[in-house]
Amino acid sequence: CTHYLFIVVVAVNSTLLTINAGDYIFYTDWAWTSFVVYSISQTLMLVVGACYYLTFTGVPGTATYYALIMTVYTWVAKGAWFALGYPYDFIVTPVWLPSAMLLDLAYWATKKNKHSLILFGGVMCGMSLPLFNMVNLITVADPLETAFKYPRPTLPPYMTPIEPAVGKFYNSPVALGAGAGAVLSVTMAALGCKLNT
Helix, strand or coil: CHHHHHHHHHHHHHHHHHHHCCHHHCCHHHHHHHHHHHHHHHHHHHHHHHHHHHHHHCCCCHHHHHHHHHHHHHHHHHHHHHHCCCCHHHCCCCCHHHHHHHHHHHHHHCCCCHHHHHHHHHHHHHHHHHHHHHHHHHCCCCHHHHHHHCCCCCCCHHHCCCCCCCCCCCCCHHHHHHHHHHHHHHHHHHHHHHCCC
16 A cells, blocks of 8 residues: 555656646746756656656556656646636646656566666666657747736746746756756666665
């Protein structure tokens, strides 16, 4: 029971991170900064839960199933946004699924070697999620235009959308997110596996 409860708790926290850290589309002045924070936080939350679930069941494919749980939870949580009149563009695409598939692949290809899952799977997951997340961003409407068109009623004054200073913080948010994610994901993958021992 404790094992499954942990899975649910991590998945719910992943959803909360998505709603909070992932709402960067409105924070236009901090778009790239928020993108990096979102990518890293989501990678770490995905990899710790997926590795835990994967090594708990020992069945390749459960990491992808865990990512599906995260996606469905997030869809349910963001359903309220559509009731408030937000555009359909704001639905969360399942950016976790391809990265989770890489975890499953690393586990399956190395014949269920836990250390290979930690090293190879962690690096691949950490490097891939920011890339898939940027593809996700490309598919939605222009963030600045949408932010002015759909201002959030609870948005504090300092979060008011302003013209973004492109490149002010990072020249390549995908590279920064992937680099940091690749390093940190290995640690979180090890933690996820360790929780089963």
